[in-house]
Amino acid sequence: DAMVIQNPRYQVTQFGKPVTLSCSQTLNHNVMYWYQQKSSQAPKLLFHYYDKDFNNEADTPDNFQSRRPNTSFCFLDIRSPGLGDAAMYLCATSSGRIETQYFGPGTRLLVL
């Protein structure tokens, strides 16, 4: 039973063409996270929502935006993807900020 679902699993986009990645959860968790993970590196937190409260990391580029229309769904928008944005994007959820995070399978983004 999938608990954190990410679509699509693979996304190819063109340089500068906006792209949206989606995440949904069946856990009814308050907190949803977006991470960027590049090859052989740890996941890097981009931002998170605590309920409707949006929390951006200080070093997250403005090119990255997020929306959470309801408890179950969260979107990552990349307004003008650059070659350096090619990465795995991971969504995670938790019941609290320092509680166990449950990860989706990730979306691998390729920028041509």
Next chain:
Amino acid sequence: AQSVTQLDSHVSVSEGTPVLLRCNYSSSYSPSLFWYVQHPNKGLQLLLKYTSAATLVKGINGFEAEFKKSETSFHLTKPSAHMSDAAEYFCVVGFSGGYNKLIFGAGTRLAVHP
């Protein structure tokens, strides 16, 4: 300042031999401690979590970790490695007291040889 250090970026073992992946943290507060595993092109899966109920925590797939407060360590062990254990392992620490975030270690890549 809060930080997490995984002492080995790569560990290589033979199948059937013990595994030790080391993790140290620094914090002024009592942390929450986790180990996650990531297989290639997959999301992260929780192996185990320290809940303060016991210093020795048992996880999935035969892994366990021991919390040693005096050493600020949370090393991951397994008595006998299996080929399917080959993956990236992340030590993750949650710091309360105002920070309220999980911090990921840099990861340890475990290779298991026949």
